[in-house]
Amino acid sequence: MKKSAPATEQRELRVTIDDVARVAGVSKATVSRFLNHRTTRLSPEIALRVEKAVADLAYMPSPMAQALKRGRSRLIGLVVADITNPFSVAVLRGAEDAAQKAGYLVMLFNLGNAGEREREGIEALASYQVEGFILNTLGADSSVARELSRHGKPAVLVDRRLMGMQADFVSLDNTDAVRQAVTHLVGNGWSEFLYVTEPVAGVSPRVERAAAFRTAAAEHARDMGGSLVFEAAEGDDAALDQALLDLKRRAGKKPKAVLASNARTTLRVAESVARLGWVLGRDVGFVGIDETPWASLVGPGLTTIEQPTDDIGRLAVGCLLERIQGQDLPPRQVLLTGRLVARASSQPPAR
């Protein structure tokens, strides 16, 4: 019945371990041993026969069956808050690459910014026996931590911390990044500052960066006029325009600069500046977190802080694999430092 291969319709030609065993004239146990426990000694002659059969049939074990048996799937689950976000994609790239190199495949679950689906995503991925998670979540659903530990599978957080979650964490060194930006601008002679961020709302990188800005501002107090943090609500461009106008009024004749918390904010600030008829780097200094391919093309070129996104992804799966391999370390934090890419938007103000 198994041998009947109708030539008309191409049937499933999956080569199984039984086929190999039959061709090699051994039992499947032997084949399995040959494949998995290279240590145990097989008689050379048999080893050769098996090896040849495997090669001839181009046999590849079914990861599904393996997963079912051993409980390990060589799969990594990646839950991402918003695949539209270039940062997420960059991390994904690094992660997928590192995973591939380690013989793992990535299963993706995109939340589309729908926080309530976090549990759903983890659930779905877990059901496929992923061996661990990389989470770039919204942190909206606090039950995620429980959900995760319920499965007892390792997880590493990327970019965003999760309250009540004891796990490895890989991210940009936000404090240092903001400090670099402020130091750079102050050093170039800018003195009135506005830090623009998406609504903080307890999202950890936003919280940290805003706090870092306040700290840095305090550190540079004697070289700075004033500093303010503005939370730019999603669609409210008018408010952002107004914040910039306020900055201008506040600054008077002193050179004013804006610091944007990420690429999306950078976009919005650039648009706002354009609406006001200002020119970046002339009417207002600028540094934005997140390097982008278009940074050099906007105005006179935008100074940015580049995140080592690739490394973030790579290190995230690195951490994860260590956990998967059973190492029982305490939760680690991996903070990567950003790199300031200086362009004309932050050059010393005229006069």
Place this chain on the structure above:
Amino acid sequence: MKKSAPATEQRELRVTIDDVARVAGVSKATVSRFLNHRTTRLSPEIALRVEKAVADLAYMPSPMAQALKRGRSRLIGLVVADITNPFSVAVLRGAEDAAQKAGYLVMLFNLGNAGEREREGIEALASYQVEGFILNTLGADSSVARELSRHGKPAVLVDRRLMGMQADFVSLDNTDAVRQAVTHLVGNGWSEFLYVTEPVAGVSPRVERAAAFRTAAAEHARDMGGSLVFEAAEGDDAALDQALLDLKRRAGKKPKAVLASNARTTLRVAESVARLGWVLGRDVGFVGIDETPWASLVGPGLTTIEQPTDDIGRLAVGCLLERIQGQDLPPRQVLLTGRLVARASSQPPAR
């Protein structure tokens, strides 16, 4: 032995169909039927018991085991040429979304532009019993078509055709898109044209768009001065600068315009224009294929042709699911029309 759950170490608390059966006081066959064949009539009383047990235990079938048994995994394999490419990501987004809604999960394999890994990717994904493929490949490895039909699994091509591959194909209507761009520019009074593309090298969308440009140029011959196609090699910025200078010389006093084949090309053209000290929309008209978040910020704003990327992804999995459900249709082509987003870079030339 199964019942011994050491309280010290949280053991695998995977709920299996056996657990449900035990709790409900029925056989696992009954549970399975309740879950899969809602049609077959169970005695209401038993159905209720099973339902309650499933709910109480929060039972979720193991997709792995199901896949092993039925040969179907509710998994879709997505092979992407370069996850760094915003277009790929946009498609991925749409695809992942549609897949999720249909109860499928996406397994991702990124080629990182390494064409020789196409087979590897398909192989890896296939081994996980993905039910079908969505391919946005490089087309470098011609063995891919064979590889695919070997597995007998449906595939749909996105954006790039594959030689010798009979499969569904979803893409932007390249011909129409280029025609829109040319018509728009000609209508606004631009007359000398340069079409800039990445090296064509047999890559189908590049071929098609370049061809479409030549056709459109021919159609508008009486309103156009001249038209040329330039293939911008990867790192060779000087050549691109020279091409633009040639365009200028050729055009003389006539208004000259550049058409960029995609977002990456747009970036390079914009950089080149900046190097030459020109201003888009004034010294040179411009339209680029691919809408981007930064299009409005470069120069006076870049006119673009927006691809319906989301729909492309969505329709791709739509096609795929139809195939998976066994419909035996002839290969289809789904061509989606782009939308011209007019900005100042293509406004009628001064004078």
Place this chain on the structure above:
DNA sequence: TTGTATGCGTTATCAC
């Protein structure tokens, strides 16, 4: 209508 038994492709525990 429900239960029993078998097999999907592996790995692992026994015997031999």
Place this chain on the structure above:
DNA sequence: GTGATAACGCATACAA
């Protein structure tokens, strides 16, 4: 050293 054989969790043909 090697080969039966029993799981892994599930779906289904068949028996009841």
